[in-house]
Amino acid sequence: MHRFFVQPEAITGDNVSISGMQARQIARVLRLKPGDRIAVLDDTGWEYEVLIGSSADDTVTGEIVHRERGTAEPAVTILLYQALIKADRFEFVLQKGVELGVTCFWPFISERCVTGMPSESKLERWRAVIREAAEQSGRVVLPALYPPIDFELACKDSPVPGIILWEGEKNRGISTVLKSHAFKETELLRVFVGPEGGFTSAEIELARRRGIVPVGLGKRILRTETAGLVAVSAIMYEKGELG
Amino acid sequence: MHRFFVQPEAITGDNVSISGMQARQIARVLRLKPGDRIAVLDDTGWEYEVLIGSSADDTVTGEIVHRERGTAEPAVTILLYQALIKADRFEFVLQKGVELGVTCFWPFISERCVTGMPSESKLERWRAVIREAAEQSGRVVLPALYPPIDFELACKDSPVPGIILWEGEKNRGISTVLKSHAFKETELLRVFVGPEGGFTSAEIELARRRGIVPVGLGKRILRTETAGLVAVSAIMYEKGELG
Numbered sequence: 001m002h003r004f005f006v007q008p009e010a011i012t013g014d015n016v017s018i019s020g021m022q023a024r025q026i027a028r029v030l031r032l033k034p035g036d037r038i039a040v041l042d043d044t045g046w047e048y049e050v051l052i053g054s055s056a057d058d059t060v061t062g063e064i065v066h067r068e069r070g071t072a073e074p075a076v077t078i079l080l081y082q083a084l085i086k087a088d089r090f091e092f093v094l095q096k097g098v099e100l101g102v103t104c105f106w107p108f109i110s111e112r113c114v115t116g117m118p119s120e121s122k123l124e125r126w127r128a129v130i131r132e133a134a135e136q137s138g139r140v141v142l143p144a145l146y147p148p149i150d151f152e153l154a155c156k157d158s159p160v161p162g163i164i165l166w167e168g169e170k171n172r173g174i175s176t177v178l179k180s181h182a183f184k185e186t187e188l189l190r191v192f193v194g195p196e197g198g199f200t201s202a203e204i205e206l207a208r209r210r211g212i213v214p215v216g217l218g219k220r221i222l223r224t225e226t227a228g229l230v231a232v233s234a235i236m237y238e239k240g241e242l243g
Numbered sequence: 244m245h246r247f248f249v250q251p252e253a254i255t256g257d258n259v260s261i262s263g264m265q266a267r268q269i270a271r272v273l274r275l276k277p278g279d280r281i282a283v284l285d286d287t288g289w290e291y292e293v294l295i296g297s298s299a300d301d302t303v304t305g306e307i308v309h310r311e312r313g314t315a316e317p318a319v320t321i322l323l324y325q326a327l328i329k330a331d332r333f334e335f336v337l338q339k340g341v342e343l344g345v346t347c348f349w350p351f352i353s354e355r356c357v358t359g360m361p362s363e364s365k366l367e368r369w370r371a372v373i374r375e376a377a378e379q380s381g382r383v384v385l386p387a388l389y390p391p392i393d394f395e396l397a398c399k400d401s402p403v404p405g406i407i408l409w410e411g412e413k414n415r416g417i418s419t420v421l422k423s424h425a426f427k428e429t430e431l432l433r434v435f436v437g438p439e440g441g442f443t444s445a446e447i448e449l450a451r452r453r454g455i456v457p458v459g460l461g462k463r464i465l466r467t468e469t470a471g472l473v474a475v476s477a478i479m480y481e482k483g484e485l486g
Binding site: 071072074096099100101136137138139172173174175176215216217218219220221222223226229230233234236237238240241242243 | 314315317339342343344379380381382415416417418419458459460461462463464465466469472473476477479480481483484485486
């Protein structure tokens with residue numbers, strides 16, 4: 001069943017009214033007709049099965065015939081702090097991160113970033129990537145994308161345990177940290193991933209002073225967009241989220 | 244230092260002679276000159292540091308000034324059986340798989356594959372993707388890409404333990420299997436990943452009869468190209484290869 005995150009105002013009681021691009025997608029692209037069913041999500045954790053009553057390019061209406069709490073949200077909350085990297089790689093991180101269960105994305109700018117600030121239209125596009133990945137992967141809460149901030153601000157003091165991926169960290173691997181008491185206990189975790197050129201030693205030192213733990217990911221050199229995904233996979237595996 | 248996998252005949256004693264596209268890459272694109280250093284790999288597990296003596300578009304020569312055994316190869320051997328999927332996704336699997344330490348790739352064709360057999364030039368391109376990823380990630384042994392085979396042949400009896408990723412497997416998650424005795428003990432592992440439309444029940448049954456264990460990857464629905472990468476990440480994590 002096709003899934004759609006809609007604005008809360010699209011749902012009134014048991015009635016659903018979808019307009020704009022999503023109506024077009026349902027009526028024109030997917031050619032869904034009265035009597036077909038879709039899944040509708042309002043970002044509250046509920047999933048609604050909707051029987052389509054009318055389907056036109058500008059408006060699709062329907063009725064909720066079943067509702068249930070979604071079960072695909074992970075028990076662990078991962079806040080992924082990703083340096084701005086080339087736009088296609090950034091989209092990759094968003095798409096795969098959503099599939100894996102990341103809760104929110106904080107882009108940041110650090111010394112070796114070579115990509116400028118994303119335009120408002122780029123941010124819109126990235127939100128669409130997140131929404132599509134969330135619809136496809138079964139999420140019922142839409143992961144957030146925050147506006148880019150400076151690395152120093154991203155590292156600000158926080159009670160949430162954090163790790164920072166660093167190829168220069170040869171002694172402390174991610175599994176050592178994830179199996180430590182502090183990380184075993186927490187259900188909230190910050191993960192920092194650098195730009196293509198990595199972090200400077202000064203940035204690692206800054207993070208360390210703020211309590212964020214530098215970790216390595218083994219002997220092979222991973223691209224930045226791979227590193228974040230591998231780290232999130234490892235966390236989800238350790239937390240029992242991969243089954 | 245830039246790294247290059249070369250043909251064995253490029254090395255004679257301490258002398259290295261590189262021709263063709265790689266010479267062009269070194270001389271023209273990277274503009275490396277006599278006195279610069281490169282790392283040369285001959286797919287034997289050794290890594291050679293080479294001092295460039297002459298650099299022209301058609302031939303680059305140099306002398307080995309240092310040699311050491313590479314340390315980036317994983318202790319676990321993963322044979323990744325990946326269904327043929329859209330070419331850009333297949334390249335993604337190859338690139339990320341190499342970074343993560345996969346030893347060889349076996350493409351296969353199953354019932355729901357919608358992509359045809361790759362042409363010889365496509366296979367050549369895929370081998371180049373593997374070589375570049377291996378050079379970039381620090382590998383010293385070049386992962387192999389085998390010619391595509393039928394799923395049934397891919398599942399043939401083998402003493403090597405295997406898992407097959409299946410979204411229909413709700414009870415047995417990957418961690419249960421990886422923590423079992425048989426998988427804890429083995430240093431060789433086959434991983435089967437289906438096409439965009441997944442495996443049929445008959446294919447899962449066939450695999451099961453051949454001793455390949457169906458496993459789930461948790462509650463979220465992963466795209467095929469994400470699933471293989473997440474499974475390999477989990478295996479590498481479990482085997483202590485992520486540090």
